[in-house]
Amino acid sequence: MCAARIEPRTLKGFRDYLPETMxxxxxxxxxxxxxxxxxxxAPIDTPAMEYLDILSxxxxxxxxxQLYRFQDHGGRWVGLRFDLTVPLARFAAQHIGQLGTPLKRYHIATVWRGENTQRGRYRExxxxxxxxxxxxxxxADIEIALVIHDLLAALGLSEFTIRLNNRQVLNGFLELLGLADRSAAVLRALDKLAKVGRQQVVAEMTQTAGASPQQAEQILSLGEISGDNHQVLAQAAALLRENRQGLAGIEQLQQMILALSAAGVPQQRVRVDLSIARGLDYYTGTVYETYLDELPGIGSVCSGGRYDNLAELFTDLQLPGVGASLGLDRLLAAMEELGKVQKVSATAPVFIAxxxxxxxxxxxxxAATLRAAGIGAEVYPEPKKLGQQLKYADRRGFRxxxxxxxxxxxxxRCLIKDLQQAVQHDVSLDPEAQQVIATVSQILSSGRT
RNA sequence: GUGGCUGUAGCUCAAGUGGUUAGAGCACCAGACUGUGGAUCUGGGUGUUGGGGGUUCGAGUCCCCUCAGCCACCCCA
Structure with missing residues (x-):
């Protein structure tokens, strides 16, 4: 009487998360x-699914x-959100009157992209x-960089570099070269400089982006400027000559560098890199990319930029903005690879046999008394042998x-066993469990793992 | 989406050119041990060899399809 089983499986690029990971x-x-x-x-949330014309x-x-698109049961064309910025544009156009500006929001949510998978690259x-x-x-641009910095530092990462550029510098320079109309393709080629090298960039610029060899060389002479941040900016300014847009971009980068350093961000964590451009079309000013120094191959873990007219498709209101996005799953994959995640499977510190x-x-x-005192506690769900229960407590990492x-x-009385130190205390057990709470608290505060 | 590599137990891997009943370590479960975890000993294989089809007397092994993972491109968190 064995019915045909459905093979349990998940879609490509979609994953289950086990407690240890979660x-x-x-x-x-x-x-x-x-x-x-x-x-x-302040936090906001938006629907996972939107009308397709909002997203595309x-x-x-x-x-x-890469946009997931399909018709819903009512025949409407819909899509799953590809990022959180486009939904924000719609959200702002719809609610900014109520919320007022400046609006500072964070949004932590799932997004979907139908592309090929790889380590640190998922579809969900x-x-x-x-x-x-x-x-x-x-x-505002400065603050975003500060948040990126504090975020990674708070996550326990110290070896990272925030790379900064400004689209105005790039656009200004392209304007100067008469390539303004081909900026998207040219910048896409330039963006690969660090990865594929100058020869291939020149090839792509001339063959697919429509730049002349001389123009390609000139763009590279901008992108390849190296040195400390101030030297880079000075050299770039020279190349930009009188171009107003480009110089405005330089000026902004200059201000950011100074302010970040004044705010206490270590010098080596911020790098002006005039070759980064970012693929998303909507950026107009500052762009950010953040790489882990020990694992550059996994790509940027936190990127973003300034977009001065993102909401223009939804409203006549001028809604300039700047922001960035931390790729939580990519970062997690990276941290796992670097051995920076400690594996624990108990979420409460106290085990009650x-x-x-x-x-x-x-x-x-x-258990209720302990929880009321702010101490998580788990009662084992069956009266098994004590040895087995303790084994379970040990394996799950209870304290x-x-x-x-x-x-x-x-x-x-109550026996309190410190599972890490292998010591046992014998304390009195009153209805308020005061002794127990005191002893447990002491153990918990002593040996933070 | 294009091209390539890979796919055996929860994990890491075995199984000469196709040949009986697919093995090992670790992990896991049970017991020794109805009042004390990490140790030891004993017992247990927990698997539709990713899935489907084909060739063959016989397929983990060869062929096709498919699914998934990884790598490169593309793009990006």
Whole structure:
């Protein structure tokens, strides 16, 4: 009587998250939230699915290809959100009157992209976006960089580099070269400089982007400028001659560099890189990319930029903005590879053995008392042998185990076992469990892992 | 989306040119141990060899399709 089984499986690029992974993920999310809120950002959420015309045509041709699209049951063309920025544009156009500007929001949610998978590249993944809407002031651009910095630092990463550029520098230079109309293709080629080298960039610029060999060389002479940040900017300024747009971009980068350093961001973590452009079409000013120094191959873990007219397709209101997006799943993959995630599968620190089968109510009451005192506690769900229960507690990474059997109940005592130090305390057990709470708290605060 | 590599137990890997009943370590489960975890000992294989089809007397092994993972391109978090 064996019915045909359906093979359990998941779609390409879509994954299950086991507790071990999920605990770490939630920790990352908690940390991100804390940093966002510390700068005054407020959370929002938007639907996973939107009308297709809201989503399509906003990020360029390639993003349209990767957009999940289909007809819903009512025959409407809809799509799953590709990022959180386009939904933000729609959101802002719709609600900015109510919310007022500047609007500082964060948005932690899943997005979907139908592209080929690879390590750190999934079809369903989570982004943590933070943006400031409603101001053109460079202070906002600076703050975004500060948030990126604090975010990664708070996640325990110290070896990273925030790479900065400004689309105005690039656009100004292309204007100077008479290539303004081909900027998208040219910049896409330039963006690959670090990865494929100058020869291939020149090839792509001349063959597919429509630039002359001389123009390609000139663009590279800008993108290849090296040295410390101030030297890079000075040389770029020279190349830009009198171009107003380009010089405005340089000026903005200059201000950012100075402000970031004044705000305490270590010099080596910020690098002006005039070759980064970013593929998304909607950027107009500052662009950010953040690489882990130990794992550059995994790509940028936090990127973004300024977009001064993103909402123009939805409203006549001028809604300039700047923001960035932390790729939570990519970062997690990277941290795993770097061995920076500690594996824990217990979420509560205290384990209460279900020892005396007649005393379940007492165990439950003790657990409730501990929780009321802010200490997470788990009662084992069956009165198994003590050795097995302790083995479970040990494997799951509990910090302390409480053992109370018949003898202890009779004498109102409780054995508190420190599972890491392998020491056992014998304390009195009163209805408020004061001794127990005190001892457990002491153990918990002593040996933070 | 294009091209390539890979796919055996929860994990890491075995199984000469196709040949009986697919093995090992670790992990896991049970017991030794109805009151004390990491140790030891004993017992247990937990698998439709990713899935489907084909060739063959016989397929983990060869062929085709498919699914998934990885790598490069593309793009990007």
């Amino acid at each position: 605990i770490v993920r939630e920790q990352l999310i908690d940390t991100a939230r804390r940093v966002f809120r510390s700068y005054g950002y 045509g906003k990020g360029g041709e390639e993003t349209d290809k 993944f989570m982004q943590c976006d933070f943006d400031i809407i409603g101001t053109r002031n460079i202070a 279900f020892f005396d089968s007649q005393r379940l109510p007492d165990y439950l009451r003790l 302390v185990a409480l053992i109370i059997g018949e003898d202890e109940f009779r004498s109102n």
